[in-house]
Amino acid sequence: MASAEVRQIRRRIKSVESTMKITRAMELIATARIGKAQQRVAQAKPYTEKMNDVIRNIGAATGSLSHPLLEHREVNSVGVLVVTSDRGLAGGYNSSVIRLAEHAVATHEAAGRNVRLYTVGAKALGYFRYRKYQISHQWLAVTDTPTYADARSLANIVLDEYASGRVDAVEAYTTEYLSALTQLAEKWPVLPIEPPEAEDGTVDAPVGYEFEPSAEEILGRLLPRYLEGTMFGMLLEASASEHAARRRAMKAATENAEELTRLLTREANQARQAEITTEISEIVGGAEALSHG
């Protein structure tokens, strides 16, 4: 008959084990999804690369690029876009991006610049709303599996804010996917668009480039697409990072749970042993008392 103490420890073991089942399942799901997310990042690369090519070529063919979206203007108001996930349990994934963004907001405000905040994901929304920040635009249910339509919606809002002069620059705070083990929260300038740098050795002004319609019009159509494309790439990377961070967090949680079960089992065994020892000594003591009586 197990005593109260042993029973309590056994109950804790059971609870830890059922938590472990959940964390292990989440780890497996995240692992499966990293692969998919990585694949999508890779599939989106050719488009962005070709797009960079085209912009470089227009630049080379026309001598210089000029477009409102490329012009740096005096910055009185900054748009800050924070990309987080909708769900937690992903280690430091959300908190490091949010910390970076909040620091940037404070810096801008200290410098007397007006800040407009855009959030992607429930985590950033919850964090900034709770702290009474004014949020200009918010997107939810994006980063789990971002679609191109999501990227377009982001790009459209940001372009609209920029074109109407509500903001003079936009920067994004998001997570770069460096490898399955390393993801880095970083700042990424969105607007004005930084035209892709010409790669060394590939600069040769194409002769007699023909534009249909004009070069200006092509550029005007191209730059919003370019923004959408890079936004899409950014969301895909953020998504891959989220899954990678979650897998790591859940792996650590599973390992901790294993360790905890091991310790608790040992504790339970000790308690049981102590109980048996007490019982034996009681019996022996009783027998002694009888035989001497």
Added chain:
Amino acid sequence: MARSFQVDIVTPEAVVWSGEAELVTARTTEGDIGVLADHQPTMAALSTGAVKVVHKDGVTIAGIHGGFLQIYRNQVTLLTDRAELTEGTVEDARRAAVELREAEVAESEPAV
């Protein structure tokens, strides 16, 4: 046999078609364009319509919506928002392209 050149049809989500081709026709905002090897470097805006790629294994037809066409050094790149390879005739591809355009409109409306 006509000389061939590299063709890539690329959307943000994936490379739809890539390979060597002998003739490409597409619809730009200014009208239809036909491309053979050694075409002059060109940049054009694509409209909604069919793309026909003639290559050594036959003909590939796709419906596309929006984007750009770049011809440079025998490399033809179609950067398009949406593309779908279709079976059958150019007419079918054109219909598919119109459907792509409608899908885009339907997607963007409830979001705003």
